[in-house]
Amino acid sequence: MISQTFTVLNPSGFHARPTKVFVQKVGTFPCKVSVMKGEKKVNGKSSLSMLTLGIQQNDEVTLEVDGEQEEQALQELGALLTHIFEE
Numbered sequence: 757m758i759s760q761t762f763t764v765l766n767p768s769g770f771h772a773r774p775t776k777v778f779v780q781k782v783g784t785f786p787c788k789v790s791v792m793k794g795e796k797k798v799n800g801k802s803s804l805s806m807l808t809l810g811i812q813q814n815d816e817v818t819l820e821v822d823g824e825q826e827e828q829a830l831q832e833l834g835a836l837l838t839h840i841f842e843e
Contacts, residue, residue: 759820761818763815764837764840770809777836777840778836782800790819792819793810793815797820817837
């Protein structure tokens with residue numbers, strides 16, 4: 757299991773559209789992906805769970821990845837989390 761913290765740069769944060777794109781990308785990896793903001797931890801493969809985090813611009817969000825392709829997943833998902841729909 758590996759984890760890393762990223763800062764979200766999108767001025768709109770994570771609303772429905774970026775959340776959908778992120779969750780679809782998570783679904784391409786066979787590993788387990790958890791997303792944490794503060795003390796709350798959710799399944800990165802669930803749009804509804806992701807939306808409950810209320811991720812806003814400049815929030816620090818931690819990705820925790822466990823399983824096959826975890827290093828590739830952390831790199832790609834971290835970049836997406838940071839720069840998704842950055843304006």
